[in-house]
Amino acid sequence: MHWIALQPLLDALPQARPDDAMGQGLADATVDVAVLTDPVRALGWWALQYTPKVALLTDAVLMEVSGCTRLWGGRASLLRHIYMANKPVARVLYAQGTTSLIAYARLLALCQPPLAPDDLPLHTLLGAQPHLATLARLGCTRWGQLRALPRGGLVRRFGAALIDALDQAYGQRPDIYPWLALPEVFDVRLELPSAVESASALLFGARRLLAQLQVWLRLRQRGVLALALTWQMDARRHTAQTGSLILRTAEPAQDIAHLQRLLAERLHWTTLSAPALWLHLRSLETLPLVSQSASLLLDEQPHGDSLAQLLERLSARLGADKVLRCQLQADHRPEQMQAWLAAVNTSDSIAACTCFKRAGGQKSIKNAVAVGNTIDSPASPLLPTWLLAVPLKLGVRQGQPQYQGPLTLLAGPQRLEAGWWADHAGASPAAALRDYFVVRTRSAVLLWIFRERLGNAAQQAAGAWYLHGVFA
Secondary structure (H helix, E strand, O other): OOEEEEEEOOOOOOOOOOEOOOOEOOOOOOOOHHHOOOHHHHHHHHHOOOOOOEEEOOOOEEEEOHHHOHHHOOHHHHHHHHHHOOOOOOOEEEEEEOOHHHHHHHHHHOOOOOOOHHHOEHHHOHHHHHHHHHHHHOOOOEHHHHHHOOHHHHHHHHOHHHHHHHHHHOOOOOOOOOOOOOOOOOEEEEEEEEEEOOOOOHHHHHHHHHHHHHHHHHHHOEEEEEEEEEEEEOOOOOOOOEEEEEEEEEEEEOOHHHHHHHHHHHHHOOOOOOOEEEEEEEEEEEEEOOOOOOOOOHHHOOOOOOHHHHHHHHHHHHOHHHOEEEEEOOOOOHHHOEEEEEOOOOOOOOOOOHHHHHOOOOOOOOOEEEOHHHHOOOOOOOOOOEEEEEEEEEEEEOOEEEOOOEOEEEEEEEEEEEOHHHHHHOOOOOOEEEEEEEEEOOOOOEEEEEEEOOOOOOOOOOOOEEEEEEOO
């Protein structure tokens, strides 16, 4: 049996590399221990990638690694992986031993080189801590001195728990622990240090929950799609006792900075009816995260946020009804070829949003409809780049349509007969019976106009001309 004890440091200590020969030291990591809600549990989750036998104490993590050394190429290779790997906490103390209590005692003793079991201080033995004052008066300050006393007298004076702890420390009794398992669903509560009256101030506590969530997501190799943040309010107020919000992302995410920005935008528009005392974060939906292959070329490395993250941030700040995406429709009428929907909270938002790329960053997307997706179709080569929201009726002089002067016919007619089912079903808009033409103005601007066909009683009088689109 070989045990490793790990303890996250709560105070600022100088950082140093662990010594493989000593089995004790400090290591660097990526997350500050003060950010996590439960640093010991987060460190225990991290340790599960090396061995399934991980147990949690109050302030330390115990790992039994004798059964998995061959998998890692021997004990020395396994220890090197454990010491040198990035951890969810900033600084960690290490110790080793043949039993769990020896490893934990060496962790508390902080002696280099590690002490032999008989020389370990008595206060490092968990079972002896309630009796330290009495044992000190008897002259027992080391494990070996306690072990030399008569067992029968120790049982009569201090009970069987002290002898059992001593036997477990020396390997004469088995180490029995409830082994830690990584939960299937992230569900963590946090008590706030003081009552919080502003919803924006909840972000401080939520940041710690999100840091704990990032550890869980990385170990499960998943990305989160939906989160539920719930806060419990002061029950003494005659208001609602709980409040909550749902945070969703368009694609699986592990980027806690992005989730924190989204949460900050949502909390900015939230009002607390009473001071909040507790926070509760729970994962609602996750998906396996497919990692991207890194490139050796620096110019191919992505910079900044992705399109999905940008859309989510804008939607959270401006509102979902202010950031829209186009959805193609199965309809030949130009004004019905697409619909504008919310750009977030849909799984196909990026795949169906290619029209944003064709829009070229135009700001007037609500006043004109882009139909760039249909321009490349060989069956419709004459569709314009922009459509008017409402067709503009043109003046006619001597049978010729006018727009800033007479128009010159270039191509047409392109006949359209669609929407005939709308008249029978009572839906709107009604059927479209039109002939489309491509014309040129005096200033060499290409326009898309149509003339209503005779016999269409639902439309205006025959012979009316309308401007419907503009070619870029």
